[in-house]
Amino acid sequence: MSSNAMTGDRQRMIDLYPSRVSRTPQILDRKDAVLHGGDSAPGPLTREQLQFYDQHGYLFLEGFFSGEEVQYFRDELQNVWEAGKHSDAPEIIREPESEEVRSVFAVHRNNQVFRELAQGPKLVDIMRQILGSEVYIHQSRINFKPGFKGKEFYWHSDFETWHVEDGMPRMRALSCSIALTDNHQQNGPLMVMPGSHRHFVSCVGDTPDDHYKQSLRRQEYGVPDPDSLTWLYQKFGIQTPTGKAGSILLFDCNIMHGSNSNITPIARSNVFLVYNSVENKLVEPFHGKKSRPDFIAERQ
Amino acid sequence: MSSNAMTGDRQRMIDLYPSRVSRTPQILDRKDAVLHGGDSAPGPLTREQLQFYDQHGYLFLEGFFSGEEVQYFRDELQNVWEAGKHSDAPEIIREPESEEVRSVFAVHRNNQVFRELAQGPKLVDIMRQILGSEVYIHQSRINFKPGFKGKEFYWHSDFETWHVEDGMPRMRALSCSIALTDNHQQNGPLMVMPGSHRHFVSCVGDTPDDHYKQSLRRQEYGVPDPDSLTWLYQKFGIQTPTGKAGSILLFDCNIMHGSNSNITPIARSNVFLVYNSVENKLVEPFHGKKSRPDFIAERQ
Numbered sequence: 001m002s003s004n005a006m007t008g009d010r011q012r013m014i015d016l017y018p019s020r021v022s023r024t025p026q027i028l029d030r031k032d033a034v035l036h037g038g039d040s041a042p043g044p045l046t047r048e049q050l051q052f053y054d055q056h057g058y059l060f061l062e063g064f065f066s067g068e069e070v071q072y073f074r075d076e077l078q079n080v081w082e083a084g085k086h087s088d089a090p091e092i093i094r095e096p097e098s099e100e101v102r103s104v105f106a107v108h109r110n111n112q113v114f115r116e117l118a119q120g121p122k123l124v125d126i127m128r129q130i131l132g133s134e135v136y137i138h139q140s141r142i143n144f145k146p147g148f149k150g151k152e153f154y155w156h157s158d159f160e161t162w163h164v165e166d167g168m169p170r171m172r173a174l175s176c177s178i179a180l181t182d183n184h185q186q187n188g189p190l191m192v193m194p195g196s197h198r199h200f201v202s203c204v205g206d207t208p209d210d211h212y213k214q215s216l217r218r219q220e221y222g223v224p225d226p227d228s229l230t231w232l233y234q235k236f237g238i239q240t241p242t243g244k245a246g247s248i249l250l251f252d253c254n255i256m257h258g259s260n261s262n263i264t265p266i267a268r269s270n271v272f273l274v275y276n277s278v279e280n281k282l283v284e285p286f287h288g289k290k291s292r293p294d295f296i297a298e299r300q
Numbered sequence: 301m302s303s304n305a306m307t308g309d310r311q312r313m314i315d316l317y318p319s320r321v322s323r324t325p326q327i328l329d330r331k332d333a334v335l336h337g338g339d340s341a342p343g344p345l346t347r348e349q350l351q352f353y354d355q356h357g358y359l360f361l362e363g364f365f366s367g368e369e370v371q372y373f374r375d376e377l378q379n380v381w382e383a384g385k386h387s388d389a390p391e392i393i394r395e396p397e398s399e400e401v402r403s404v405f406a407v408h409r410n411n412q413v414f415r416e417l418a419q420g421p422k423l424v425d426i427m428r429q430i431l432g433s434e435v436y437i438h439q440s441r442i443n444f445k446p447g448f449k450g451k452e453f454y455w456h457s458d459f460e461t462w463h464v465e466d467g468m469p470r471m472r473a474l475s476c477s478i479a480l481t482d483n484h485q486q487n488g489p490l491m492v493m494p495g496s497h498r499h500f501v502s503c504v505g506d507t508p509d510d511h512y513k514q515s516l517r518r519q520e521y522g523v524p525d526p527d528s529l530t531w532l533y534q535k536f537g538i539q540t541p542t543g544k545a546g547s548i549l550l551f552d553c554n555i556m557h558g559s560n561s562n563i564t565p566i567a568r569s570n571v572f573l574v575y576n577s578v579e580n581k582l583v584e585p586f587h588g589k590k591s592r593p594d595f596i597a598e599r600q
Contacts, residue, residue: 148526152561185485186538188560226448226565233565238486260488261452261561265526265533 015286017171019164019202025225026202032171034197034252036132036277043129044122053130057197057255060241064248065178074180074245076113077269080104080142091295095151101144102151106295108140108273118273123176126250127275131172138162138173138276138298144269150188150262155229157196158274159253160203160222166297167283171197173253173276180269183242188262190249195236196256201228224256232256315586317471319464319502325525326502332471334497334552336432336577343429344422353430357497357555360541364548365478374480374545376413377569380404380442391595395451401444402451406595408440408573418573423476426550427575431472438462438473438576438598444569450488450562455529457496458574459553460503460522466597467583471497473553473576480569483542488562490549495536496556501528524556532556 016031034057035041039050045059053059065073084092084101091105107114117123118137127135158175162168183189201224241249251257253274262268282299285291291299316331334357335341339350345359353359365373384392384401391405407414417423418437427435458475462468483489501524541549551557553574562568582599585591591599 148529152563154563186491186540186560191486191564229448230565238564240486258563260486260563263452263454263558263560264491264538265530 013169013283017163017200019160020205020222020287022202023204025204025228027228027231028200028202030171030198030200030254035130036172037129041129041132043125045126045129053250056194058192058194058241058249058251060243060247060249062243062247065246067246070180070246073113073117073271076111077142077180080107080111081144090293095149098149100146103141103143105139105141107142107271108137114140114271117271123273127174130174131275131277133277133279135275136278136298137273139274139296141272142269143272145188145262145267147265147267148263150268152261153259155224155256155258156222157201157254157256160201162253162297164222164287165285165292167285167291168276168280169283170280171254172280173274175251175253176273176275177249178271179243179245179247180271181267182244183268184266185240185242187264187266187268188259189240189242190257190259191238191240192251193232193236193256194239196232197252197254199232200254313469313583317463317500319460320505320522320587322502323504325504325528327528327531328500328502330471330498330500330554335430336472337429341429341432343425345426345429353550356494358492358494358541358549358551360543360547360549362543362547365546367546370480370546373413373417373571376411377442377480380407380411381444390593395449398449400446403441403443405439405441407442407571408437414440414571417571423573427474430474431575431577433577433579435575436578436598437573439574439596441572442569443572445488445562445567447565447567448563450568452561453559455524455556455558456522457501457554457556460501462553462597464522464587465585465592467585467591468576468580469583470580471554472580473574475551475553476573476575477549478571479543479545479547480571481567482544483568484566485540485542487564487566487568488559489540489542490557490559491538491540492551493532493536493556494539496532497552497554499532500554
């Protein structure tokens with residue numbers, strides 16, 4: 001990427017991943033590396049782990065945090081949940097039908113425990129290794145998927161939204177999901193299509209103003225079409241990395257993922273941290289409208 | 301059961317399983333056998349299989365139908381689906397949000413292929429063995445759980461509904477679900493709580509008139525409360541019997557079961573047959589309102 005392209009001026013920034021601009025969906029090739037420092041970049045991950053991530057677009061690390069660490073985070077999670085119940089802060093997102101707290105955003109800013117978690121070397125060194133540069137936190141949130149009435153998240157690429165609605169120029173970011181409860185096959189775990197991160201599904205349609213207020217509760221724009229999903233599924237299949245509390249799932253910003261509903265009594269909670277390369281800072285959103293608030297997409 | 305109790309007169313029929321009559325949920329013990337002919341009743345199932353069914357309330361038989369048989373049923377399924385698309389017959393139930401065909405009822409009456417399937421000795425001999433008497437078909441349907449937008453079925457005991465809304469007096473019925481597509485962990489398979497069939501969850505609330513028109517699309521009455529479900533879950537856990545097309549799942553009328561949504565591209569279709577003992581014929585519904593139509597609950 002030339003440094004000219006990084007001036008933050010949308011008029012001069014070429015849109016390598018156009019979406020929501022056409023009435024026909026399209027599948028485009030990825031134009032960015034997955035491992036931005038290669039598979040021999042120094043850091044905590046082995047070369048085999050880096051190669052797995054490169055090929056599949058995700059990496060699951062069982063037992064990454066100890067039982068003690070998990071308990072410490074869970075206690076804090078409980079505090080955040082209690083505080084969220086009666087708050088009308090915009091960082092708190094509720095279930096579409098029940099008004100239960102579904103997510104709390106920006107915990108890396110507003111909560112000391114999760115700030116230290118997000119910025120500690122244990123995680124950051126991995127992100128540097130994969131993104132091949134210094135990193136910063138693009139977004140953080142806690143997800144509560146309650147028992148009995150956890151709703152589904154339909155298939156999506158995070159990058160599609162971050163690109164169109166937030167102005168993230170290139171695919172040089174990744175998510176880290178930290179399981180604070182055991183994940184089973186039955187309580188709505190995250191499903192990924194391994195390998196799908198090498199294809200960009202350009203979605204149809206427009207983006208309404210202030211779309212994020214609805215989309216965090218139920219997605220209606222930037223939704224991949226069934227034919228593209230079927231194509232990806234037939235090529236790559238579906239994996240459901242599950243494991244005990246304390247495991248982490250790293251996944252590329254462009255991997256196709258989603259989750260089914262959860263009617264079981266087993267709640268599912270996780271901390272979700274998105275790291276972006278400092279060389280991939282946000283520009284103006286590619287849909288040409290105003291950008292989403294800072295608690296969803298860090299612009300500092 | 302005394303023969304007096306079987307006269308069909310609701311006034312003289314003791315309600316052994318009251319539900320939707322109180323404002324507090326209750327968990328009652330089962331008052332009926334599970335194997336009505338014992339574990340040495342003659343028939344296709346082995347004693348071990350009968351004992352498994354007795355203990356867990358279900359039995360999964362992989363590869364029960366051959367690939368050829370499955371293909372034959374699938375072709376007919378396609379015909380039923382096509383015919384259902386543009387029909388306004390009451391037997392055809394649609395998805396709450398999309399109007400897609402979700403279920404077609406009474407296929408054992410209206411379709412020759414599925415009538416022969418339902419009434420053939422291959423299945424009927426098993427049902428006789430478990431129910432310890434001659435049997436008849438209480439209900440039949442085909443379920444289409446489409447890819448991408450298959451909705452969840454919340455936890456329920458079939459018997460609770462059949463008892464309250466249809467007047468099935470005792471627990472002497474079972475369901476047979478025949479998989480016509482492969483069932484995976486990820487495409488919304490049936491979940492059961494093994495052992496829960498020995499407890500009856502008496503639900504709170506009333507039943508509105510003509511409730512069935514809504515309840516087949518989305519259940520709102522006769523819904524078990526979260527505390528009872530948590531109690532059952534902690535005692536019994538959850539199993540998800542899955543396998544290839546052609547497998548069958550037998551399950552007791554009172555086992556607690558449900559399924560999550562299906563956002564995967566993989567459709568899930570099955571034929572669902574309910575067999576009841578001829579000694580357990582329907583009486584007046586226990587909610588004291590009019591009974592549901594014949595295509596949902598056979599009264600002949």
